[in-house]
Amino acid sequence: MTPRDGARISGHQYGAGGELCLEYRPDNWEPQFTGAMMIGSAYRLLSGESPSDGEVADVASAHRQTVAQEVRNTKLRLILNTTLLDILVEQPLLQAQPFTLDEHWFAKHWLAHPRRLGSPDAPPIWAAAPPLTEPRTREGFAIRLPDETNVPFEGSYAFLNTILTALNFAPALERMTASDAEMPLLLVHRGTARLYSLAQGTGSRAVYVYRTIVAPANEQRLSAEHGVLADQCVAIVGCGSVGSKIAATLTRAGVGTLVLVDGDLLLPGNLVRNELDWRAVGLNKPDALAARLDDINPSTKTIVRRLLLGGQESSASTDSALQQIGQCDLIIDATADAQIFNLCGSVACAERKPLIWAEVFAGGIGGMIARSRPDLDPPPYAARRQILRWCDDNGIPWTGGDGEQYSLQIDAEKPPLIADDADVSVIAAHAGRMAIDLLKGGATTFPNSAYAIGMAREWIFAAPFDTYPIDLVPEGQWGPDADENARDELGGLLREFFPKAEEAADEG
Structure with a gap:
């Protein structure tokens, strides 16, 4: 089942114009699955996501994707280990912490690796050995947001400016106004962390959103x-x-x-x-x-x-x-x-x-x-x-x-x-x-x-x-x-x- 006009009509769809992910999955060539059954499944999906005019709802998915499947079309990626994520979700609400990451361009992707959490003038809350030999090191802030905050997937200058203005955090607000380098902001929300990077320049400007890959910390693959x-x-x-x-x-x-x-x-x-x-x-x-x-x-x-x-x-x-x-x-x-x-x-x-x-x-x-x-x-x-x-x-x-x-x-x-x-x-x-x-x-x-x-x-x-x-x-x-x-x-x-x-x- 695909839309005729090539549009994105569902969150359960393989991209704009792609197939709908229905109850019967793409394996619908089996003889017992009729066209009527496919149409009925599509109706249940679309009506479930739009129960009434102007109302949007989530339809639970039984489709389990691997992390590799989820990120394969993303060019900006943050590799975050579980130890750091556990620390981030325990940080005080709405308190900005200095945050350092290393990043490099490899295989036509930007890959970012956290290096340090905490003020450079004090012992770090968390730190890791540099994983890259010639990285681009960037300094920004990590902020834990209340669960009730609505965090859009697509970052925008207005959204980040609203967050930092509410915090009245001068160092970040100064860089929001004008900055000669990108400013990374790691926002922690409902147990997840997402990296937003504000482009260099002045005034309203582009914000890049990284896809987070959570990697197991200290995964043992060698014998003791x-x-x-x-x-x-x-x-x-x-x-x-x-x-x-x-x-x-x-x-x-x-x-x-x-x-x-x-x-x-x-x-x-x-x-x-x-x-x-x-x-x-x-x-x-x-x-x-x-x-x-x-x-x-x-x-x-x-x-x-x-x-x-x-x-x-x-x-x-x-x-x-x-x-x-x-x-x-x-x-x-x-x-x-x-x-x-x-x-x-x-x-x-x-x-x-x-x-x-x-x-x-x-x-x-x-x-x-x-x-x-x-x-x-x-x-x-x-x-x-x-x-x-x-x-x-x-x-x-x-x-x-x-x-x-x-x-x-x-x-x-x-x-x-x-x-x-x-x-x-x-x-x-x-x-x-x-x-x-x-x-x-x-x-x-x-x-x-x-x-x-x-x-x-x-x-x-x-x-x-x-x-x-x-x-x-x-x-x-x-x-x-x-x-x-x-x-x-x-x-x-x-x-x-x-x-x-x-x-x-x-x-x-």
Whole structure:
């Protein structure tokens, strides 16, 4: 049932000119629903809303819509949690309270988030941590109105002026007369809150009305064991495809601090499988990733080190970065670079800190994740040797294509790794789970400390999801220079990185 002239004739209608929401709903194509029944239902609806000339009444609705359905056509939205709403409905009547909100323009919508209720010169009645990184902060007032007040849905200058004049609230009345910024007014009425925003300018002017979305406060979607992550610090070495996704996972899980180490830039080609997007192209990866993580969880602190570990950097910068990495509760090597692994492994072993590393195999046929925990697993060097030995012992030649995994050096002779976002995401997700499991402490979910994970019928993998646990056996000691080969390996590594220094020493 629709009006011929395209008018809005009922509050129970899908927009101007739209269908009437009748007792039989839109599912009226069923044979038992006749045209006469539809006409009768429409008559009952319209006569119920207009029982006599000039009289308007509400007709109870049995139509239950989700919040998403109710707001889908609104461009101005206020996100209000239940804790603040409970406080607002208990405020004294007709007493204006200073009110601060943050707002941003996103996906062609204005989204407003309350920040503070109460005078800036006194402890707040309510306050929240800033949820946005670059908001438009606006100052206004919150007022609780008596239930008998008639509050129109469409705001108007005259209505707001009447409210503020009755209150005789000078600060707001001055801004009603003239203001060089929008003035938000949060009106609380009959248990609900609605945001009106008076445009900047002078005299009578536009008023914008926001649709309120009430969000549950502190809705728990993570286990209680995740609470310990807020006190943990994790170093992520390599902010490329795998590292960026692991960082996002740990940020969502509530890790308190992330040290992001990478010397590379984000280029357009990286976007096929990185957590970042076009807005970050041209930035150093750690800076771009830090901004992304701040958008996910502002409570997570990020420390950025724009450093090419193993590259041509000052020894002081490299030493400072390695010391900072060694102070973290967990080190994650997401570079798939043997030289960087050696540096991370040396720090982990010397500082007795756990190390997790991951890599995606060329062609996206699978990948590997592994961990090395002090006194529970062999030190990183020994663990890596055992994993390489396990690969050799399988006796199946490598069939994948060539490809530089995640090298920070651009080598024109080596093609980039061929793998898509889905391939990388699988390995990064497994590595993220292993990291969270380790940070939470207690009994581990993972019976093995290394896994080869298949995503295609290639090499040793019989099919996608074919997984090989790799047994690591005790070997070597944790602590400074505990690995019998560590000193020689590190010495060779330093000679490779700084050959000129060795030549100068020989000449001396």
